[in-house]
Amino acid sequence: MESRHRFQRIAVVGRAAEGGPNGRIGEACRRIASVAAGFGASVAVEPGLANAAPGLDTVSLDGADVDLVISLGGDGTLLRTARTVFGRNIPVLGINLGNLGFLTSVSADGIDEGLRSVLGGDASIEERRTLRAEIRTARGEVRDTFTVLNDAVVHKAGAAQVVRLDLCVGPQDNLEEIGSFSGDGVILSTPTGSTAYSLSAGGPVIVPHLNCFLVTPILPHTLALRPVVVPGDDEITVKALDRRERLFLTVDGQEGGPVGDDERVVVRMGTFKVALVRLPGHSFFATLRRKLSWAASPLPGG
Numbered sequence: 001m002e003s004r005h006r007f008q009r010i011a012v013v014g015r016a017a018e019g020g021p022n023g024r025i026g027e028a029c030r031r032i033a034s035v036a037a038g039f040g041a042s043v044a045v046e047p048g049l050a051n052a053a054p055g056l057d058t059v060s061l062d063g064a065d066v067d068l069v070i071s072l073g074g075d076g077t078l079l080r081t082a083r084t085v086f087g088r089n090i091p092v093l094g095i096n097l098g099n100l101g102f103l104t105s106v107s108a109d110g111i112d113e114g115l116r117s118v119l120g121g122d123a124s125i126e127e128r129r130t131l132r133a134e135i136r137t138a139r140g141e142v143r144d145t146f147t148v149l150n151d152a153v154v155h156k157a158g159a160a161q162v163v164r165l166d167l168c169v170g171p172q173d174n175l176e177e178i179g180s181f182s183g184d185g186v187i188l189s190t191p192t193g194s195t196a197y198s199l200s201a202g203g204p205v206i207v208p209h210l211n212c213f214l215v216t217p218i219l220p221h222t223l224a225l226r227p228v229v230v231p232g233d234d235e236i237t238v239k240a241l242d243r244r245e246r247l248f249l250t251v252d253g254q255e256g257g258p259v260g261d262d263e264r265v266v267v268r269m270g271t272f273k274v275a276l277v278r279l280p281g282h283s284f285f286a287t288l289r290r291k292l293s294w295a296a297s298p299l300p301g302g
Contacts, residue, residue: 074098
């Protein structure tokens with residue numbers, strides 16, 4: 001989707017700044033502010049970055065009047081940033097100051113050129129689907145709810161031990177059993193999350209715009225069980241086969257909560273979408289080739 005946004009109020013978020021104004025975060029903030037000034041745009045930073053960006057205003061993203069959020073860091077920082085804008089349709093631009101940075105669009109060396117492209121109207125907006133993960137009681141009441149951009153992982157609470165899980169598909173009044181298995185847990189991921197934890201666990205890569213989600217067992221103790229892609233209008237229910245096994249739900253690797261006795265986790269497509277800013281030439285498959293060496297051409301003479 002082409003971007004017709006005119007970004008005038010920019011908020012910058014990032015990890016706790018090390019090195020103050022002379023660190024990587026401080027340098028990135030100065031460069032962002034300098035480029036933005038050339039386009040008449042204002043820049044403010046979240047309070048945790050104040051020491052790294054003296055002279056810039058601070059802003060809390062809770063209800064802030066901004067039209068672009070810049071995430072400084074890796075994918076973890078971008079996931080945290082996305083949670084602050086769920087349901088608000090504020091585009092997020094990821095600048096990679098970490099390692100892989102699969103969800104980010106701009107490298108640390110390309111801040112000036114990349115931001116000029118975005119503010120000049122050459123970028124595009126790519127909407128990514130989310131999941132809604134619920135912890136439900138035995139009576140079917142929703143006890144806790146999470147919005148998921150990458151994945152929801154159901155696993156054993158406490159020590160690393162095998163857990164026995166039961167998986168079902170369909171509405172709660174007409175559940176169909178997928179099957180049960182013993183393993184380290186199960187990953188329920190969006191197409192965006194298919195290149196994260198699920199990929200490491202043997203799951204397939206899914207093109208982001210597809211309306212579906214992915215069920216990937218983690219180290220199952222069977223050779224017969226494989227990842228399953230389910231339609232976006234389905235829902236998956238996960239529960240422990242043994243009430244004594246205490247489960248935990250982890251969302252996007254950053255938040256979650258315990259799943260109590262007789263409780264279950266229900267996951268389906270969410271109503272929110274996250275708008276990621278993409279630069280020209282930064283398509284999904286171009287990112288696969290660049291970040292994961294996807295289908296790399298053989299060396300000459302190889």
